[in-house]
Amino acid sequence: MTIPKAQTVACVDNPRPDATLEIRRDAPVPQPGAGEILIKMEYTGFCHSDVHNIKGDLPVSTNIPGHEGVGRVIQVGPGTSSDYIGKRVGIKWLYSACNTCPICKTGRYTNCPNQRNCGRHVPGTFQQYVVSPAEWASPIPETLKPEAVAPLLCAGLTMYGALKKLDKFCQKGNWIVLMGAGGGLGHLGIQIGKEMGYNIIAIDSEPKRDICMKSGAAAFIDFREDAEKRVKELTGDGFGAHAVVVVVGVERAYDQGVTLIRPTGTVVCVGLPRIDYHIPISPLFCVDRGYQIVGSAVGTEDELQALLKLAEAGKVSTHYEVFDFDKVNDVMEKLVKYEINGKAVLRLPE
Ligand SMILES: [Zn+2]
Ligand SMILES: [Zn+2]
Structure with missing residues (x-):
């Protein structure tokens, strides 16, 4: 296969609130260095956090967004195994971690302070050709449609990682609330949580009822209802949910979410409201009631492979x-x- 010199990309040179993406057809095709692979992208998801980066909400050091890409390896850099050629791989938000800091050494590399993120520190997946460190590209089974896999690489993996955090605190049959359950992440979270053996209570706006129930929620609550009362009724013993995962970056979702947990309950933070917002939980409640507040950033490679197995078994579909x-x-x-x-999934030009 001949690799062209120029490629098509979508980029933003000056992120700002009214910025749009510019399609360029003369961007250089990157070259893989030592330990790296060159991937011809087939599909990429378009995530809400890309929108934030384009609108200038987060400082970025690349002009090419995108972090949910699927494609095939077409070239390897010096000293890199040629076995990678032809393999289908996924490129994710976690482009690489350092593997050497004390955080990486505990296995929690998704929180590595030296990590690089795709579409933030390095050019993202809104381009036809992407370079990645070989060891950080995720193998993707041929049995899955690449366009269906793309959204699992960020949205699906983020939900898998967040729900997996509950292993320590919850048991099968427990009641887990998802705040913002009907969106791109939430509808995957319902399916994943159900597969993990939880009863999922989906909270969102009324138009999302259908997708939540089809995704396997045990119950749906419109966020304008008295959710505290409804959750206590649903959980049978009147104590509330065992955990709440706040999927959306909306302050109101956190304000409401923390009222729904029972003593010893857990709040998992996923959605990102504005940075000066604080979760309204008194330390007194954390002491008296034994609450846990945990954050979750994307997920590990093992978690992604477990999620892809669920997708192959037809148990999770986007x-x-x-x-x-x-x-x-x-x-x-x-x-x-x-x-x-x-x-939303974009089809890269051939
Ligand atoms: Zn994302
Ligand atoms: Zn590290």
Whole structure:
């Protein structure tokens, strides 16, 4: 296969609130260095956090967003095994971690302070050709459709990682609330949580009832209802949920979520409200009631492979819409207005 010199990318040179993406057809094709592979991308998800990066909410040091990419390895860098050639791989938010800091050494490399993120520190998946360290690219089974896998690489993995945190605190049959259960992450979280043996209570706005129930929620609550009362009724013993996972980055979801847990309950933070917001829990309650507050960032490679096995078994499936790469700005507009059903996936040009 001949590798061209120029490629098509979608980029943003000056992130700001009214920024849009520019499609460029003359961007250079990157070259893999030692230990790296070159991947020809097939599909990439378009995540809400990409929108934040494009709109300038987070400082970024690359002009190419995207962190949910699937493609095939077409070239390897010096000293890199040629066995990678032809393999389908996934590129994720966690582009690499240092493997040497004390955090990595405990195995919790998703929290490595020296990590590099795709579309934040290094050029992302909104390009036809992406370079990645070989060891950080995720093997993807051929049995799965690449467009269906893309959203699992961030949205699915984030939910798997968050729910897996509950292993320490919860048991099968426990009641877990997902705040913002009907969105791109949430609908996957319902399916994953159910597979882990939990009873999932989905909280979202009324139009999301259908996707939540189809995804396997045990119950749906409109966030405008008296959720505290409903959750206590549903859990049978009147004590509330064993855990709440706040999926959306909305302050109201945290305010409401913390009222739903029982003594010894756990709140898992996933969604990111503005940085000066604080979760309203008194230390007195943490002491008296034994609450746990934990954060969860994406997920590990083992967690991703476990999730892909669930997808292969037909137990987790993404609700997604595929768009041509040229439509990238229309997709962003829909994302901003929450008009995408499930996850948005872009098809890279051939
Ligand atoms: Zn993402
Ligand atoms: Zn590290």
